[in-house]
Amino acid sequence: xxxxxxxxYDDDDECSDDDDEAMEGDDDDDECQAEEEDDCASPERPLxxxxxxxxxxxxxxxxxxxxxxxxxxxxxHHARALLIHYRWNIDRLNDHLDRKGQDCMLMEAGVVxxxxxxSKRPSRKKVTxxxxxxxxxPRAISAMDCGHSxxxxxxxxxxxxxxxxxxxxxxxxxxxxxxxxxxxxVQRLLGRRDPAAAERYRDFLLQSxxxxxxxxxxxxxxxxxxxxxxxAKADAEPLCEVECPCGVSFCFRCATTAHSPCPCAMWxxxxxxxxxxxENVKWLLVNAKNCPKCFKPIVKIDGCxxxxxxxxxxxxxxxxxxTGVAHTWTSISGHSCNxxxxxxxxxxxxxxxxxxxYEHYYERFHSHGDSCKAEREKLGPAVAERVSKLExxxxxxxxxxxxxxxxxxxSLLGCRQVLARSYVFAYYMFDGEETRTRPPERxxxxxAQRQDLFEDYQEQVEGNVExxxxxxxTDFPTLLDEEIKQxxxxxxxxxxxxxxxxxxxxxxxxxxxxxxLVEPMSIVSYQPGGPSKANELRA
Numbered sequence: 281x282x283x284x285x286x287x288x289y290d291d292d293d294e295c296s297d298d299d300d301e302a303m304e305g306d307d308d309d310d311e312c313q314a315e316e317e318d319d320c321a322s323p324e325r326p327l328x329x330x331x332x333x334x335x336x337x338x339x340x341x342x343x344x345x346x347x348x349x350x351x352x353x354x355x356x357h358h359a360r361a362l363l364i365h366y367r368w369n370i371d372r373l374n375d376h377l378d379r380k381g382q383d384c385m386l387m388e389a390g391v392v393x394x395x396x397x398x399s400k401r402p403s404r405k406k407v408t409x410x411x412x413x414x415x416x417x418p419r420a421i422s423a424m425d426c427g428h429s430x431x432x433x434x435x436x437x438x439x440x441x442x443x444x445x446x447x448x449x450x451x452x453x454x455x456x457x458x459x460x461x462x463x464x465x466v467q468r469l470l471g472r473r474d475p476a477a478a479e480r481y482r483d484f485l486l487q488s489x490x491x492x493x494x495x496x497x498x499x500x501x502x503x504x505x506x507x508x509x510x511x512a513k514a515d516a517e518p519l520c521e522v523e524c525p526c527g528v529s530f531c532f533r534c535a536t537t538a539h540s541p542c543p544c545a546m547w548x549x550x551x552x553x554x555x556x557x558x559e560n561v562k563w564l565l566v567n568a569k570n571c572p573k574c575f576k577p578i579v580k581i582d583g584c585x586x587x588x589x590x591x592x593x594x595x596x597x598x599x600x601x602x603t604g605v606a607h608t609w610t611s612i613s614g615h616s617c618n619x620x621x622x623x624x625x626x627x628x629x630x631x632x633x634x635x636x637x638y639e640h641y642y643e644r645f646h647s648h649g650d651s652c653k654a655e656r657e658k659l660g661p662a663v664a665e666r667v668s669k670l671e672x673x674x675x676x677x678x679x680x681x682x683x684x685x686x687x688x689x690x691s692l693l694g695c696r697q698v699l700a701r702s703y704v705f706a707y708y709m710f711d712g713e714e715t716r717t718r719p720p721e722r723x724x725x726x727x728a729q730r731q732d733l734f735e736d737y738q739e740q741v742e743g744n745v746e747x748x749x750x751x752x753x754t755d756f757p758t759l760l761d762e763e764i765k766q767x768x769x770x771x772x773x774x775x776x777x778x779x780x781x782x783x784x785x786x787x788x789x790x791x792x793x794x795x796x797l798v799e800p801m802s803i804v805s806y807q808p809g810g811p812s813k814a815n816e817l818r819a
Contacts, residue, residue, distance in 0.1 A: 327513070331510075336817050344489075345359050345363070358391045364389075367493060368496070392426065411453060416431045428452050432469055436469045436474070467482070494518065496508050499528055500536060509522050519532070520811075521812075529810065534548065536551070540701065540786075540804040542701045542704045542705040543803050545799065546704060571591060572593060573602065574589060641703045645701070645703045648697075659749075660689060664686070685771070688748065694809055694810035696745055710731050716799065725792065727796065737788055741785055748778060
């Protein structure tokens, strides 16, 4: 077994009625609206997450290691290799222990356990290191539990080289020996000669708890907040979104910014598209022409069709052919300015159409993103101030609780983000060039009808989000009970309505659109109020 091998295990409707009490006294229209919304499916129970700083993460890792060391009666580095093989899933590890037995599991994970007697330091006065062929006293020699002994300098050099190459498990230097080096020996020798390398090794061990763990992900915040998020149930579906205590929400499957209702694959393409030069190239193709001499793109800014490049070449804008300094009939003789080139025209038209389409979705995506930022940074403090104002000056117990304002603001931010990302989904879903779809079954909705259905839901979400934003941006002229009750009722109705339409839009995507894709994709189920919040754990 090669020393670079890494081992991984791969295993073969109803809406909430929480606001019913608060809605007492509504008119018949409000009751009808509530009854209609009761038809929507209730969201799944949110998953539980824990947030770890570096110190608490180290404690959690050591707890898992100690548990496996006790179960298998093995050393820590062997327990680590076994846990990495099983992606740090102790439940699966215990299940396989019952079905396969310890020896089989250790062999599959590449863990070689030998009697501890083999690791005793040689007792002779002088020992020859078989790497550098120098003679050393027994104190300058270290042996691993596989029994192979080398001088401390050679071991240390081997450890540093392994760290520099990014190896997660450092194995014995002996040829074809698959044994994993004892972590205590590695840290002791590195600490003597290179304390920075010893610290880097400890970070490597901690990093493996996240990188090789299917239930733990680093928060993708920039700059990094230093937290890792762990899913409470290791066997739970990793397709979920979570909010770190630092405020960043991210997808637990792809570890990027939360992007539902857009699938991971589409979001990855969108991010790459925004960072790449593809759209710049399309713009140049539509709006620029290449110099016939140096081939650099030139953009026309004046009315005359005689262009002059920086390289000194003159050319005709209409056909792109080289000309003389004077734009006369003689200088353009033989040009094809008046001839229609079908292929070139089609190429430019296609690029222009794609560019206009991208601009349509890009503008709406960023417009809603900018609105969300403003509503968080500017409207958020205003709402918080209004909540304090209401709770200080009102007497009625029903009105004194102004949490409905902050709840409505939180719902506004969540639905605004969903709306922005729905344009990314629409850009790829309804583009036959970048996304392949199946033909609809006979008797089912056509692709155009499915698109109309999705856009109807999207339009409803958009309209109600804007209404909610306007309502929350309006201050109370007075603090009269009737005025506050009316605003409260409007806000709660709008929250229910916009979240119901968000749920229906998600349902349309999951039931009508994603099944049409040739490449299987899935999205996170809709959660009113946004992703689940991770609970901060302290060491």
